[in-house]
């Protein structure tokens with residue numbers, strides 16, 4: 001593969017475990033310096049997809065090709081830290097990675113002051129920055145981040161996404177991330193893959209956010225982010241009192257479908273990216 005060839009290419013991959021099809025028919029390419037975000041409901045197979053692409057799990061069908069010698073930086077979904085563990089941030093960054101310059105690695109994520117702090121004392125947002133610093137320290141060609149804003153307060157979440165975009169610009173690496181922060185991630189990604197056992201829809205964020213399958217899957221959730229309603233509207237737009245029950249819904253079109261309808265998803269299924 002040449003320098004402009006995809007970093008990873010998956011062709012029709014699927015995974016079946018104990019008779020259960022966790023993922024099926026997934027084809028995709030990850031390009032250098034591109035930010036790709038995987039979204040989907042809980043249990044949709046997002047983490048499993050990352051593991052297949054990284055080669056941590058072998059697909060039961062299809063093939064995954066990685067660029068030979070591909071340098072990966074992986075930030076897992078969670079890291080359990082024992083509160084009594086005395087390890088400092090600086091030491092943690094050096095573990096298993098040769099020649100890491102701790103000050104540079106932390107400066108890259110705006111956390112230079114944390115070098116001497118104990119890992120167990122970090123706040124959620126500080127911990128995510130340190131994990132990002134560690135993933136970036138290998139100067140990866142592909143940075144893989146599983147829910148990078150876990151434990152980060154709402155105010156800090158957009159900073160994490162800005163930081164990810166900054167790392168991409170600085171390291172010219174591809175970024176593959178799983179996220180539940182729909183409202184933030186849509187602004188900070190080049191391409192979105194909406195997954196629920198298979199790829200339900202994909203494309204540029206503005207395309208995907210108008211896709212009926214996406215709206216069906218996330219319409220309610222998006223409405224929650226944009227505004228909270230404690231009332232409904234009738235067809236002419238007049239407010240109808242519903243007795244003060246706070247549903248957090250958008251207008252009428254978001255009602256009645258909290259889960260993906262596979263029949264619709266399958267009907268609208270598109271070509272792989």
Ligand SMILES: Nc1ncnc2c1ncn2[C@@H]1O[C@H](COP(=O)(O)OP(=O)(O)OP(=O)(O)O)[C@@H](O)[C@H]1O
Pocket residue numbers: 017022040041042043044045046047048049
């Ligand atoms: N090794 C395994 N053996 C059996 N089932 C598994 C295995 N790994 C994952 N699963 C199942 O596959 C499904 C998808 O899991 P996965 O962790 O990939 O979902 P996810 O989309 O990342 O979910 P979440 O948003 O909740 O993190 C789940 O139902 C999970 O229980």
